[in-house]
Amino acid sequence: MRHPRVGVAVLTMGTRPAELAALLESVAQQDTAAARVVVVGNGSPLPALPDRVTGVELPENLGVSGGRNAALAALRDFGDVDVVVDLDDDGLLISPDVFTRLVELYGSDPRLGVVSFRIADERGRTQRRHVPRLRAADPMRGGLVTTFLGGGHALSMRMLEETGDWPEPFFYAHEETDLAWRALDAGWKVRYEPELVLRHPWTSPTRHAVFHRMVARNRVWLAKRHLPAPLVPVYLGLWIALTVARTRSATGLRAWFGGFAEGLRTPCPPRRPMRWTTVWRMTRLGRPPIV
The missing domain is CATH 1.10.10 (Arc Repressor Mutant, subunit A)
Structure with missing residues (x-):
């Protein structure tokens, strides 16, 4: 994958229009432009979206897994995306080089399946539950891991062709681990890259x-x-x-x-x-x- 093309998928339930608009602006400000951006209204109508952003309105809430699969289906229909980036609708890309770094990572490793971002709040803090390893004291220690974070990550479309998509019956919770285990068993790599940051409010599950x-x-x-x-x-x-x-x-x-x-x-x-x-x-x- 010499020059992987990035697509972006965002789920929303229509409750965070201001946050969604800010996220989409941060996507538009990336040094490497996304080939496609898809926003899925998960059982809710969508607000007005910027030009070149595709909206998909689902008649019912299909959960995280079902909503993300709907976004994947839309990106596949375009046929010009190699790596899909899933972002929470209340997140924010605070650096303009996130997609550039992703293109470099995927371009240099054909067996890279998943890249997990670091989730940090407005003060730069990362919760222990957002570090995808058992030894979570140092959120800046990156490398190969066995699971990834749902709020911000990238997936190889070639990997998904081999492993299958998100497990729709799960609806919510552990869908990332299910996909990561399938990826690892198929010989793909899951990498945590703490320099790739999604700013996200401090929350409790x-x-x-x-x-x-x-x-x-x-x-x-x-x-x-x-x-x-x-x-x-x-x-x-x-x-x-x-x-x-x-x-x-x-x-x-x-x-x-x-x-x-x-x-x-x-x-x-x-x-x-x-x-x-x-x-x-x-x-x-x-x-x-x-x-």
Whole structure:
């Protein structure tokens, strides 16, 4: 991929028109212009969009996964995008060279599948949960990792042709890990680049009403879809212990166990266990697929 062409995908529910306008302006100010920009109204009408921005209005909210797949479909229809950049609608690109750096990264490594941005607030702080590695004390330490951040990242379209798109049944939570595990098992690289920054307000994941239920349900689905059979009880047992230790809300804990039970009793095919060589590769990268 000598000169990869960048496309941009943004999901919105129509509640942040000012933030969306600022984000699109920061995209337009990039030194390397995006070939396409698609904004998906996820079950909501879209505001007026700048010229050369394509709007897609979905009749219902399909969640993060479904909305991003709708954006991918629109970009594929154009046929001139090699790398898609997903950005949160309340984020902001604060440097004009983000796409230039992405073109360099993808142009120099044909097996680079995912590039994860660093998420930082207005004061430059990065939350520990936004560092895609277990040792999260230093958010400036980049390199190869085993998952990536949903708020700002880039995906190789060639990789997606091989791995498939976002897991629509997930709706919200762990969809990035599902895609990252598929990418790693297919031999693609996932890289965290802390110099590529998306400014984003400091938030808590529990602001979403369905957080606890979907986090638990989708974690069970991850295990059922991707882990070798001996690792499934290890992974789920460890996350039960971690959740009980960390969750301070009895209501949240009840919702979590309700979601866990939902994940156990409902299927989320296909089941394609990763190879043991992938398990070892992830272990060497610092995060075996049990935590």
